[in-house]
Amino acid sequence: MIGRTNAVSKPGVELSLVVSVTSGAAVTATKGSKTVNGTAAGGSCVLSLPEAGTWSVKATLNGQTSDTKSVSVVDSYAVALTFFSATITVNVDSGASVTLKKGGTTIATKTSNGTAVFTVTETGAYTVTATKNGQTTSGSVNVVSSTTSYSLTLSFVSSTLNNNEWSVIKSVSDAGQGANYWSIGDRKAVTLNGTVGKLSLSNVTTYAFIIGFNHNASVEGANRIHFQLAKTALSGGTDVCFCDNQYGPDSGWSSPGAGYFVMNASNTNSGGWKSSQMRTNICGTSLSSYSGTIIAVIPAALRAVLKSVTKYTDNTANGGGSTASYVTATTDYFFLLSEFEVFGSISYGNTNEKNKQAQYAYYSAGNSKIKYKHNGTSTAALWWLRSPGASASSSFVVVYTDGTVNYYIAHYSLGFAPGFCV
Incomplete structure (x- = not known):
């Protein structure tokens, strides 16, 4: 002036x-x-x-x-005359030592009391590093104006998976560092609310568990932690699959129709996994329109960090045998595991699926494949896999109650044990 x-x-x-x-x-x-x-x-x-x-x-x-x-x-x-002055507020655990740097030069170091506030005198890219109890976390802020207040939230990573927010788990996954903090089989609580298919869930807390780090990354996508639902406790407990009130593998049983945990409402595997009602109506294929799917009942914090994954499956089927061209890609957020991903071999599905798949580390380590009904944990259940039966037009592959592989008619309502990626 x-x-x-x-x-x-x-x-x-x-x-x-x-x-x-x-x-x-x-x-x-x-x-x-x-x-x-x-x-x-x-x-x-x-x-x-x-x-x-x-x-x-x-x-x-x-x-x-x-x-x-x-x-x-x-x-x-x-x-x-005025001097440039901008404020950077770092939100981080109390007691953390917080260092602000620009171009490798330390500007200041402060101890957080829940926040650490820095004043900077010029524009540019600043790096913030916080340390506490041997753990380190960092982030960056690009300062472009003295009239703007800048903020950055940093979170420390706990070696106990369940102690981390989903946003922190995602940040570790984004960096491809999951295996440096956690192990295959580690669990994270998930509280389910709402209706998936015909099954209503009200404040049901279950536990997702890690089945792979950067699994089959060259095909399915890098920097992903793969999970499966579900276990009944943070440690020990029972492996379960979700079962609706029409669960019924008995040979004389009839189809309950669409919306139940059936692969298709009619007795067919035509269109394979891609066209199945299990994929479109139960797992869901969109993060913007997901009413009635599993995406609708998970916590918003988990929904916000879901990553898409590219899965290859026989998407033609209809009794076409092991035809290589039938194995094509889908983009999924929740998915059923395939025969090869669970067993590391193929007995009933299209044998060419294995060319684009890998067995999950959780199952290759020898962990049990037996799952029990979520609403009756003393009863072992058959649970669906996404692989269509190669030699018949009516079946998809299942994990039997004794943990062996089998196949079942597509319109039966069986156990639902989906995977997802963060």
């Missing part, structure tokens, strides 16, 4: 330039080869200029340079 004073330039009388600036700042005015210096006191500095004309004015304080003003002096003038 520049404003003219009432002083008048007279022969032999120097012109005054009043600079409003932080006390202690060194003020410099230059015009060509002429330089006038002064030091601000009481919030201003008065410079006596030897001649009229256009003067360039700036100030420095503690290694920082203010903005520069150009003043055309014909009488005495006043000008205000």
